[in-house]
Amino acid sequence: MVFTMKINEKKIVLALFVGGAIVLVVGILLLALAVPAVASTFHKVMWSLTAVLSMLLGGVLLWLAYLYRDTDANFFRYDPHTGRNIPLKEVDFDRINSRMAAYENRISASYDSLWKGDIFTECDAERFGPEEVYRPLLAYKMLYDLAEIDRDESWELFTGAEPELVNSLADALRDAGEDKMADAVVDAYNRVEDVTEIAWIRDFIKGNQKYIQRRVLHYVHKNDELFY
Numbered sequence: 001m002v003f004t005m006k007i008n009e010k011k012i013v014l015a016l017f018v019g020g021a022i023v024l025v026v027g028i029l030l031l032a033l034a035v036p037a038v039a040s041t042f043h044k045v046m047w048s049l050t051a052v053l054s055m056l057l058g059g060v061l062l063w064l065a066y067l068y069r070d071t072d073a074n075f076f077r078y079d080p081h082t083g084r085n086i087p088l089k090e091v092d093f094d095r096i097n098s099r100m101a102a103y104e105n106r107i108s109a110s111y112d113s114l115w116k117g118d119i120f121t122e123c124d125a126e127r128f129g130p131e132e133v134y135r136p137l138l139a140y141k142m143l144y145d146l147a148e149i150d151r152d153e154s155w156e157l158f159t160g161a162e163p164e165l166v167n168s169l170a171d172a173l174r175d176a177g178e179d180k181m182a183d184a185v186v187d188a189y190n191r192v193e194d195v196t197e198i199a200w201i202r203d204f205i206k207g208n209q210k211y212i213q214r215r216v217l218h219y220v221h222k223n224d225e226l227f228y
Helices: 002-037 041-067 093-107 134-149 152-159 163-175 179-191 199-207 209-222
Strands: none
Touching: 002 041, 093 134, 093 209, 134 152, 134 163, 134 199, 134 209, 152 199, 163 179, 179 199, 199 209
């Protein structure tokens, strides 16, 4: 529903912009070409009025297009200083990572508590947004933060997690098309026989840190319309 509404809004803005531009150009052409070409004073006045009205109408349509543009707050693109959404091309990983940290704070008391129980099934579905679009991002973020924090006690959150949580995290990755990574995460978890045996899983996740950044950026850009 949200996705359809955003598409319709974009069509309206585009129609206003194109219509306004065409009418404005027509008015300018009338004033520049038609008015000088006629000899009758009456016709000059009529063409001049038509040109001016066309330019005014074009200006109004362009102004409406400006007012009606992307004003709903996008989770990753909204700039509170301007009250507008920044262009999608300006959304980088650092911005996404910062916003996801805020998202984690909304759904969990602390980072450690994300690894207790199974946040993916215990959290209300509404918290994951339309089409549960935040679910894969949460999985990416939880893994990325392990590598970013890079302390034994943090790695032990993963090795000591319940199997249900690791499986849910892997399922969330699969929702984003990450079948191989999801399988590797489950395999890494199953290979660790002791919660203090963190070297292998640490090397695996840290080795994929750049990959996670690229995939997160791609995912957010691809699903931009769902983050309103």
